[in-house]
Amino acid sequence: MSNAYSPIPELNLLKEFDDKFGAEGYADGFELRGYDDKKWLDGWLRDPENPDRAEFFHGLIPFADATGSGSVYALWRCDDRTDLADLPVVFLGDEGDVWVHASNLRELFRLLPIERDMAYEDEDLDELFPARQKYLAWLNRNFGLAPPAEDEEEALFKATMQAFAPQFATWLGRFTGEEAVKDMLRISL
Numbered sequence: 001m002s003n004a005y006s007p008i009p010e011l012n013l014l015k016e017f018d019d020k021f022g023a024e025g026y027a028d029g030f031e032l033r034g035y036d037d038k039k040w041l042d043g044w045l046r047d048p049e050n051p052d053r054a055e056f057f058h059g060l061i062p063f064a065d066a067t068g069s070g071s072v073y074a075l076w077r078c079d080d081r082t083d084l085a086d087l088p089v090v091f092l093g094d095e096g097d098v099w100v101h102a103s104n105l106r107e108l109f110r111l112l113p114i115e116r117d118m119a120y121e122d123e124d125l126d127e128l129f130p131a132r133q134k135y136l137a138w139l140n141r142n143f144g145l146a147p148p149a150e151d152e153e154e155a156l157f158k159a160t161m162q163a164f165a166p167q168f169a170t171w172l173g174r175f176t177g178e179e180a181v182k183d184m185l186r187i188s189l
């Protein structure tokens with residue numbers, strides 16, 4: 001039996017990096033958790049008797065904390081694609097906010113070292129996150145990628161939301177009926 005973190009080579013590479021340098025050292029709030037541990041989704045399915053419970057849990061593959069306060073990144077099985085690394089990455093917030101964060105894992109990897117939070121606007125990210133430069137080198141070495149510039153980041157988010165948000169909102173709404181699903185649709189327009 002394999003000791004791999006997941007069946008996804010990209011995530012396994014990140015797990016190796018994460019084990020060496022620690023999550024808080026390279027990305028704010030991001031921390032890998034047990035791959036596909038469904039307990040991270042319990043709060044999203046309000047009705048434990050929901051007859052579609054199995055479908056809901058099958059449709060999402062949680063793998064990381066997104067904020068350090070209970071928000072989760074999960075891969076969403078939007079279709080029958082076999083390359084799990086190519087699935088969209090969704091953000092399920094601890095306060096009910098939800099959106100499609102990246103079109104796939106590699107795009108998420110590009111976004112992780114970016115922090116455009118107002119709290120950090122006058123801070124040196126490399127001081128706040130000591131392994132950030134090592135992460136950027138890892139990202140380039142393993143995937144030939146770099147973080148997007150601010151305008152490219154905005155374009156990526158918009159394209160991702162336009163491509164996946166309506167379908168994800170419809171899918172998630174079947175299980176949760178959350179107002180956040182409607183908010184997500186407004187964001188994507």
